[in-house]
Amino acid sequence: MKIFVCIKQVPDTETKIKITPDQNGIDTAGIKWVLNPYDEYAVEEAVKLRDANAGSQVWVLSVGPKSRVVESLRTALAMGADEAIVVNAENLDNYSTAKALAEVIKAEGDAKVIFSGKLAIDDNSSSVSQMLAEFLNAPHTTVVSKFSFGGENVVVERDIEGGAKEVVQMMTPAVVAANKGLNMPRYASLPGIMKAKKKVIKEIEFASLNIPASDIKVKYSSFTLPADKPPVKMIAGDAAAQTAELVKLLRDEAKVL
């Protein structure tokens, strides 16, 4: 069986974001790119599942400009994934990305579990895994913090509001989007990194998948930086004076009480 992991490369949280002059996106010069943090949980769970099931393989997929996203694929290979595929594309949205992933997974075949992170920290959309599941006619669960595999089905725990959890059983093939808490992602070992460097990554051109341009449904534009915020008002005095003043400001100035 094949275990797929769909990953995304995103700007590191510490990276400073600059907007392009036409305001249609961010200036990618100087950005440090990393594997989306939630996708690390997805890769880890896939590798653990592979190790527990002899004869299975972990295939890691990413859609994006191949010259840079292959780096994140190599990170996943170094963590233990067996094979990697890049779909070379730019300026897709979530819908067309999910379509591309679905086409590749269908063509490779033998999918049992398809992992991803619960969201990518760049646009916070948490959409692709559910769309992918629909295109594959497979069930999905997102925000998963516990996973167990039973062959014809999987049982997962989904974190919902107020600290509650849903225990969900799905028939395989199933799509599982990982939350923090699912596992502790391993660090890539040095031999793992060396092996990953030599691995041939399969390349697919987005155009070859025959996905129509009308499958791009959403477009981001008019990027702006947040408005300058007035400087913080520091409240001086002893604790009694500080707290009395704060409550007064919240009630009379900020009007949030």
Place this chain on the structure above:
Amino acid sequence: MGKILVFAEHTNGKLKRSSIELLQAAAKSGNTVSAVVFGSHAADVAAAAGQNGANEVHLFKDASLDAYNPELFTANIASAVEKIQPSIILASASSVGKDLFPRVAARLGAGVASDCTELTISGDSVTATKPMYSGKCFAKVGFENASLKIVLMRANQLPVAAADAGKSASVVEQAVAKPDLKTLIKEIVKGTSEKLDLTEANIIVGGGRGLKEAANFKILNDLADVLGATVGASRAVVDAGWVGHGMQVGQTGKTVAPSLYIAVGISGAIQHLAGMSGSKVIVAINNDPNAPIFQKATYGIVGDALEIVPKLTEEFKKALHH
């Protein structure tokens, strides 16, 4: 003018505030507003939906829709869309909304804009604004190649006016679709908190390492009780095991946008700021005057959290009960 379908979420028949925001925004646009309500308590929501701007309320009244099942909900939203023929769907970027509507979009060939903070409806076209890169910038989300446009809004972003008791909606009971399912909800394990979820809370009190030990979260709970607030936490104290991950605010936790966020003993690592910088008013209480949280704060107090917080609780009691 077209039709706007609002997915009205409720807790046992009580309409959620986040859904009221959407109904009122939809009503202001001049379109026909069709509220869709699921579950055995659906009928209890009809009056409130009408008073908040719905013209029609479509009830999918069945106990099978009390618990969220992605496949079952997708099938029933698809059937609602077929009956109502909306050009826009508005829903909350809630636990259910974020999970459900991308799947609905894929089934119906619709576009979906998730996690939005601003909404502009003009006729049957809609644009939204959403934070990108952890709130470091904002982008407009426009739709193309999509006759059906879905916007998922964060809670507490749109104004809410008092409900108009003189208004009411026509109520239609719809047949509930029951497709074959590959997903089975085996159990729902209740959380420890009865309070509003962090993502919906209007006031949040967040605690970090400055509280010194897990037991001191009690003073935050006391403060939160007085304010009707929900308690959150920084990653540091979640990783230290003081509180559960469900309480984590920030990059690998929850993104929140309350009217008031009180950060107690939280230094303000960029990952934490990523999850709460959308808060309208931020209060920082920290003993380190150089803590980065003060750069994001509206009001700052330098001091010992263990001394300040109990006093603050007393002050709020006085202010709120007079």
